[in-house]
Amino acid sequence: MRSAFAFLLLAFSALVMAQGNLEVNTPAISQVKSAMTSRHAQLAPHYASGALGLARDATVQVRDANAIPLAQRGAVQSAVAAENSDRATLYREIAKANGNPAWEADIRATFAQRWIDKAQPGWWVQNAQGAWVKK
Amino acid sequence: MQPRAGGTVLTIGLLRVADRQFSDLRLKCREFKWNDGDLRCAGGTLKVGTPGVLPAGRAGDAAAVDFHYAAKRKLLELTLRDVPLASLVGAVPELAAWQPRGTVSGSLRLVGSHAEFDLVASGLAFANAEGSRAAEGVALRLTGSASEASGAWAWQVSVDWQGGEAFIQPWYLKGTGQTLVASGTVDVDELRIDKARFELPGIGTLDGRLRLDRRNGQLAALEVASDRWNAGPAFEQWVQPLLGETPRVRPLGTARFAFALDAAGPRSLDLDLDLSALDVGEGRLALADLRATVPWRSEGAGEARITSSGGHAGDLPLGAFAVPLAMEGWRFGFDRVELPVLDGRLLFENFAARREDGQWHWQLAGALYPLSMPLLTERLGLPRMEGLLSATIPRIQYEGGVLTLDGALVVSVFDGYLSAAGLKVIDPFGRAPRLVADIDARHLDLAMLTNTYSFGSITGYIDAEVRGLEMLGWQPQAFAARIETSPGDFGKRISQRAVQNISSLGGAGAGAAIQRSFLRFFETFGYDRIGLSCRLVGGVCEMGGLAETDGGYLMVKGGGLPALNVMGYNRRVGWDELVSRLRAIAAGNSRPVIE
Structure with missing residues (x-):
């Protein structure tokens, strides 16, 4: 659990891009981050099992739904959909808060790399060729 | 051999x-x-x-x-x-x-050409590659027969699902003795289920008929009808999974429904809801005695009726209401619905909705008849405020995922009024609704606003304007706000406590200065004007006042005797910090303060 929070904290930690500030916080960004942090506890076991992976487009993807127990499968899929919607909001709002909405794609790419860098050993991440590899 | x-x-x-x-x-x-x-x-x-x-x-x-x-x-x-x-x-x-x-x-x-079978499966498990359909540990019995005559098979089958679990996206089901008995025919052109009955233990039964065109794989006709279902488990098992990550809805009572569709789409829906209670989001919204009768036809008119004896929305009590909803195909509307809220009434008028090309468009108007502010603030756990709250809501439209207010929403409050223009909510029912508006307030009575607040007392009137308000997920993103004493001739006094609280918003200084000077012997001071501004950008409030001064800005310009100027020094205050300062002031003032 602690390491899970560390994952999020590291991912959100101060990082100043060449042009922009990824750490910028507006009330909406804080709200999205807090929703993502509380959702992480639900998703973390499924990163570890390999059911979910961190995709190169900075989203979470269901790699292997069959690895999720049947009773949780629907809820995990809803959580993944909500997570990706929150992530899209996050990237867009960080770009806007930097006063430059056109940076959204760059911010997304930076986050994608950061999520993958901070993933724990054993989690699945998508490499530049689109293949899933275990960290 | x-x-x-x-x-x-x-x-x-x-x-x-x-x-x-x-x-x-x-x-x-x-x-x-x-x-x-x-x-x-x-x-x-x-x-x-x-x-x-x-x-x-x-x-x-x-x-x-x-x-x-x-x-x-x-x-x-x-x-x-x-x-x-x-x-x-x-x-x-x-x-x-x-x-x-x-x-x-x-x-x-x-x-x-007659076949019979009686099969018992145990420990049955399967999964497709996507994991969208899977089962584990399933025990079921399958019996049936089929006879062929001139190229068509007449069949009947019964399934008794005794145990195990299954996931058919998005539904998760456990085998608890569900049964299906069905009969029909199949030939090269068509599959017909003439009669099917599902028995769902703890929920109810469902009867259905179906025709499937085998040449194009399309559903030609489907009819289902339930008996009085136990609404709680039915909703939890069948409806909630369709809603994704949303607040939990818990109905208590029964629901009966029937619907029919054909290749062209839905033909009819009859719904008969009889709930003693409905709870949304663990008490966020609760309604008692919710009854609904909906006789909808894709062609033809009808009237749905929805009634409730009331409940609460958050901490606000709601009274009994009735919605007579006129329906004609994909057009819906009502003339007038009154919803009692606290000691006032929320009125909805001229509601009209239609569905075109798979999209909903609707509009409505309304009004809020006076609510007593002391009651409202008490219910909301806010410091007591005086006066009445009322509002007129001009036409609200919903089109293309955007909620637009035509004209201005006018709220009468604190002896003055507040008006919101250009109000738009983009994606109001999504995960991150975005709201934009310009708000003006005129002639708000500061005594009403502050008297019983622990903010300290200020007499006089203020005007306020919030330009370019933008909220995301109901959190402010950007605005340029300004509060200033209204023009006109009226008594203007500010209490020592209010001075301290105002100055704490703009950075320390004035409060401490009072404590050290002879001014501490005065409970109130005269003032000429009060003015404060905040431009919210990137989570930071850029503060300003009536005028620029050496190293700061003037928030209260003294006048009369004794006069006192209050200055602000913090130019940039984090929005979160500003909110927590206001909270601290409100919390400090909700207790009796002995000075």
């Missing part, structure tokens, strides 16, 4: 049943009798497989069977004993993708 020690092996190169071919069948029998076209095999094992086509180890699995064939009577009997489903993959290659596991026992009997 080769008689061998310990048994006989029957090899069939190619077997054709209906439009299906089975190749390389090998039946090995412990006891084998063949007498005048009557063929019996007991204690047999059956292998089906086309080597090289199916995955290794699957096709070769053998099934334990007894087999009887009587040519004269056109009789075929097959008994299966704990046959691993994996072994059937050889016979039915389509099953391979489902990775079936578990065993099946039972009998199949074919006489002429």
